[in-house]
Amino acid sequence: KQEVTQIPAALSVPEGENLVLNCSFTDSAIYNLQWFRQDPGKGLTSLLLIQSSQREQTSGRLNASLDKSSGRSTLYIAASQPGDSATYLCAVVWVNAGNMLTFGGGTRLMVKP
Amino acid sequence: GAVVSQHPSWVICKSGTSVKIECRSLDFQATTMFWYRQFPKQSLMLMATSNEGSKATYEQGVEKDKFLINHASLTLSTLTVTSAHPEDSSFYICSAIEGVTLGQFFGPGTRLTVL
DSSP states (O other), rough: OOOOOOOEEEEEEEETEEEEEEEEESSSSSEEEEEEOOOOOOOOEEEEOOOOOOOOEEETTTTEEEETTTTEEEEEEESGGGGOOEEEEEEEETSSSSTOOEEEEEEEEEEEO | OOEEEESSSSEOOOTOOOOOEEEESSSSOOOOEEEEEEEETTTOEEEEEEESSSOEEEEEEEOTTTTTEEEEETEEEEEEEOOGGGGGGGEEEEESSSSGGGOOOEEEEEEEOOO
16 A cells, blocks of 8 residues: 655754654655645645655755655755744655655644744 | 635535635646645545546545536636535645646645534
């Protein structure tokens, strides 16, 4: 069964820390992997999209890596800020699943000032 | 980036009424749109895949006669919750694809409360 798992489910850190969010997936035959941010009661904001041929993508303080062989992706957030507090979702499009995204359960991040 | 809008952003209705939610891709054409629902503190659950000009494909356990989906144009898909009941209260989110390589872009969601 194709599944996406995110650990930890919740994370609380002091402002300024660098942090890593983890995402694992059970089948390495992916088309792409996408990281999203969701604020309470809001829709999803796309943060980074990594194609299967890529190893990482960067946007500002965010860096996402992809290791297909081990079925893992990490989202690195540098110098965290209270405004980074949100739920972060990892989602995969598998090669045999058309364009359908399979989501992980998310990591709820709280950055304390 | 590509922008997807939803209307309304929230709606409160009486049990038994029908509610229509619109999903629009504002600056691109979306051949495929997706409808999700999300319960509090849970991840998104895919309800159906909507392709322009054809019938929607529903996920297992989703009643197609209750959740009517229409994707009549490349920029608009609608979800109608028919004869809504309190258990249909949820956060409904749509997404659209601007070509597979650009990933999915999500709308801001619609909060439905059925009294």
